[in-house]
Amino acid sequence: MRRENPSQRRSASAVSIRDVAQRAGVSPGSVSNVLNGKRRRDDPIGRAVLEAVKALDYRPNAIASSLRRAESRVIGLVIPDFQNPFFAELVAELERCAEETGYRIVATSSRESADVESREIRELLGWRVAGLFLAPTAGSTYGREHLADQDVPSVIVDRVFEKDLIDGVGVDNAEATEAVMRELIELGHRRILVAYFDDAVSNVAERLDGVRRAAMRRDGPLHVDYLACGPTVESALAAFEKHFDANPVPTAIFCLFNTATLAAYSITRKRGLEAGRDVALVGFDDSAWLAHMTPPIAAIVQPVQVIARRAWSMLMGRIGGGLGPARTERVSCRFERRGTMTPPRNGGMEAGRRK
């Protein structure tokens, strides 16, 4: 006696495969076979099953199914922040990949906290996801989490380390920033302000490396200031304010992450400087608004869709049983010069300290 009082069956979802089988006058196994296409649907039994399914509004319990099959078509994704457009696009693209392959993405964010990150990973592993994408936050210890047990295939995205024990896909941060820096120097800039976020994040560190490499190649006079901005526009604004108050105005500003670009644009205008005329401005990471300013703001564009697709195929390779040592793949950035990649106004001489 499974359900003593049928009238108190409160929800349609309480309909199980046995109820369907009973109504169709067949065994649960046959119902399962019909529904999974292992049996023709156009004979008496198949039709009876489909009729019963519709009549009872049967909805298979994915949890039970998943438990029995011992394999899920779910891929976990842990990103630092949904509000970062880069990650938002990454989620969107990975969802598209998943849809094409019959998988589904379960996305969660670590809110830039290593603790939350490891909790989320643990949780996803508990759900026996088939694979895992991770964009590690600063101070992440993901190594210990699920490197130890290589059981679930994983791919690190965006914030990769060069020699890692896990597969990864990132962009060629150092090459991109080095090229931009060299171009700025070439244009005549001698006082460049480089705004970065936090060099505990691997990709930011790489971007800084690229900048330093370009600076070292130059043997003439060159002054590069490095300014640590916080994570938000507000913190970056404050950092810029403080820097501008105490230092000569740079002829070029190079922002190594997206919120700083907005802060730089804001602060320069507030101080009467126009980007593209009085000061060159370049940002790492594109945003919709950048291209619509006058003049449009130059930016290093990360090909998010390419990154997502590469990461997806790497993960699929591992899920499919692909062996071999961990690889780190690099995708090239595109540089959109736009209107703020300009020479210094006075031809390369340092601008005087602004009053």
Next chain:
Amino acid sequence: MRRENPSQRRSASAVSIRDVAQRAGVSPGSVSNVLNGKRRRDDPIGRAVLEAVKALDYRPNAIASSLRRAESRVIGLVIPDFQNPFFAELVAELERCAEETGYRIVATSSRESADVESREIRELLGWRVAGLFLAPTAGSTYGREHLADQDVPSVIVDRVFEKDLIDGVGVDNAEATEAVMRELIELGHRRILVAYFDDAVSNVAERLDGVRRAAMRRDGPLHVDYLACGPTVESALAAFEKHFDANPVPTAIFCLFNTATLAAYSITRKRGLEAGRDVALVGFDDSAWLAHMTPPIAAIVQPVQVIARRAWSMLMGRIGGGLGPARTERVSCRFERRGTMTPPRNGGMEAGRRK
């Protein structure tokens, strides 16, 4: 004989509660009790269990657990688009609510397709989520999906209908746009361009209603143009271009959704108009960049966090067994006037047709 060759046990996650029980010399039930806090952990048995858990790196199978408990602590969320900052913030805030309550959010996007939406809903119901948040896309038929079976508590977010069969939380779209329109008229604007997205989306329709209400209250001369822009910045730009080519320049532009605001800002500058001086500009929905333009751009700000919290508590109420008819709650928007909420340049006379 459950596992004939222990050395071929390929992954740590294949450790089950029985393995732990065996190693600890207790029954599986006891292990479960220790792990779920139904039994003290600081006696011989408790310690033995914890030791075995650690030694075997046991990770409970959430799927099996969920199946047996027949209740999950998972809340589904279907939004149209991760790249829309409004929804990105919504996800972030709901995640925070979930974390505080011991739930977890599984977020998926419908990519503005009613088909995908209903597929995602079906899928989430298959996973027996404890509740569901939905921001319906245009042409959504969610009613038939899971209204029929009221088994899983649901809350519609953002794009609510006034008299719905499901709970909902939205903003007072009509009131907000009506107030702004009246303010614009008050300032002397007589030729106003209203850019909207798609009135098949309920909240856009409400915003249009508010605009129309304000226009009807005014009995003097007033010209309001309604411009259907597409979903993207590019489509909005094209629509604006076409409109500007064929019509007199408005003294104010009111954008009813966020991508249009960027397009309007872009196009006006491109045509030599400066927002806040030559033309007033107001957007519905705030974005980070708006406040950092010079002058900063006025916007109706939706209190996303408040919306999320209200929606969360509504859903929790239903999950907790709360009965009663469906309610639709409204949250008030805040209007940030900023620098582009200005009177028309020539005091309210229509600007001539620009050549």
Next chain:
DNA sequence: TTTACATTGTAAAACGTTTTTCATAGCGTT
């Protein structure tokens, strides 16, 4: 010392599927 009762932990059932096993029937061949 017996009885009643609470405590403890094991054994077994249950959750809803999928898969394996097995019995039966149908068919063709000799």
Next chain:
DNA sequence: AACGCTATGAAAAACGTTTTACAATGTAAA
């Protein structure tokens, strides 16, 4: 008609957990 083979679908096992039922033990009261 006897035999072997295939096809079919019902029955049962399995997935890994939680919960229920129950037996055994200990404790307190009579």
